[in-house]
Amino acid sequence: MKKRSKMLVLILVLAFALTGVGYAAWTDQLNIDGTVKTGKLDVDFVSGQIFGFTYCPAIATFDEDVTTDIKYIDENTCEVTIGNLYPGAAVFFDVAQKNKGSIPVKFDKATLTYTGDQELFNYLQARADYVADTDGGIFNILDGNVKAGNIMDFGPLANLDDAMTAKLQNLVLQPGGWICFSDEEAMESTSEQPSCIHIKLAENAPDTTQGKSITFTLKMDWKQFNK
């Protein structure tokens, strides 16, 4: 018993002695403190307008008989409703989107969803142009930040989203940059007729397309510029 106690004491003494050696080593510490704040990706519709027009040989004239409505489902989706359209009548509508976030965005895709009568849809034609001020600064078509072009000439409305996706896929908007579906001439107010997204009912639309309204949504998706 006495021997065991002595052994225990010896072990304890050795343990404390070794602990003392460990603590005795000099140490120093350097710290790296990092903070990463992320930005925001936010593209919103900022304006939109829609009018009914009648195509005359040279100049489009405002047509009050064509009923129109545009509303925003969410920040990237607008819903367009057109009523009382007839062969030869058209609708011009324009929406503008702005990069309200803090990082550049790249156009991803457009999705057009039609919910009206399918027969009528087949006789709807569209053409579209676009203008984008990619940096959102003072609008100047000569500063290299303005991009403009034709998205599609008159063709089936059903093709509008694919045409948008194809034409705008590399378009990058800096924070503050914007896009609308007009053209450069319209932006400079030298055009004789408004240039927006034109939607018209084909001249050969049959009588069975009468009395029907058109409703479709246009969704424009953007992604961060480096993806």
Add this chain to the structure above:
Amino acid sequence: MMKKRLLVLCMIMAFALTGAAYAAWNDSLVINGSVGTGKLNTIFTCATATDNEQGCAKVATTTTSISSPDKKTLTVTINNAYPGYKATVKYTVKNDGTVPVKLNAITPNVPAVLTVNNTAAAGITLAKGESKEFTLTHEVGDSALQNQTYTYTVKLNFTQFTR
């Protein structure tokens, strides 16, 4: 009586011998020791940042600063980051003490949404006065949320080189 005389004689002899011992000449040598300890001190001396943004798409920023006056803390601040953003920070550590040091351990505490790699590795030694440059790379992962603040820390523990 005879015994008594012998005892007295012995005592006289004993005292006489004792006196002789005290009377012996002596000398001494003295060693005076002085131990001055060194100092273990590592500091950041400089840090620079670059990133992977190019052209007109420069929206995020990475800045660095070194605490003053102790120079023990390097602060990296990245603003307006997004998934895929990469920043590289080159920093220099100097052994500003008087004894060699060894990087004993690196303790990172980094959220999963960030990837932070450091070229500094345990076992690296710095001689007295020596400086070494290391690189800290950051990448923001795809799971990063918008408008968030993520923080991380990396601790570099140095010990004296003999440990």
